[in-house]
Amino acid sequence: QVQLVESGGGLVQAGGSLRLSCAASGRTFSSYALGWFRQAPGKEREFVAAVRWSNGGTIYADSVKGRFAISRDNAKNTVLLQMNSLAPEDTAVYYCAAKVLSRYPSSREFYVQYDYWGQGTQVTVSS
Numbered sequence: 001q002v003q004l005v006e007s008g009g010g011l012v013q014a015g016g017s018l019r020l021s022c023a024a025s026g027r028t029f030s031s032y033a034l035g036w037f038r039q040a041p042g043k044e045r046e047f048v049a050a051v052r053w054s055n056g057g058t059i060y061a062d063s064v065k066g067r068f069a070i071s072r073d074n075a076k077n078t079v080l081l082q083m084n085s086l087a088p089e090d091t092a093v094y095y096c097a098a099k100v101l102s103r104y105p106s107s108r109e110f111y112v113q114y115d116y117w118g119q120g121t122q123v124t125v126s127s
Helices: none
Strands: 003-007 010-013 016-027 034-040 045-053 057-059 068-071 078-083 092-100 121-126
Touching: 016 034, 016 092, 016 121, 034 068, 034 078, 045 068, 045 078, 057 068, 068 092
Parallel strands: 010 121
Antiparallel strands: 003 016, 016 078, 034 045, 034 092, 045 057, 068 078, 092 121
């Protein structure tokens, strides 16, 4: 069974930075994508970023491009989300998620239908 455990959330002032970490276990993730999603109060959960475990390829939501960076550490089975230039609208619970990719995945596969989820970590950005 895949287990995902997030850490690194907290309170930060606007313009600041945070780094989220997701420890993944229970599988060999070579055929997986690991992603980050977020859900703000009263809003639907939305895609933030994802990384293809096999080659490190990344994809981002337009709202975080240029500010956030996702990466994976193969040795530690960890996915990181470096968040810079944070704004109050980035306030949300951030979730780590994982899914098996098809052999030739389209870009859309990285955005939807993840099978495994972590418990979430709160990120609060004050103005």
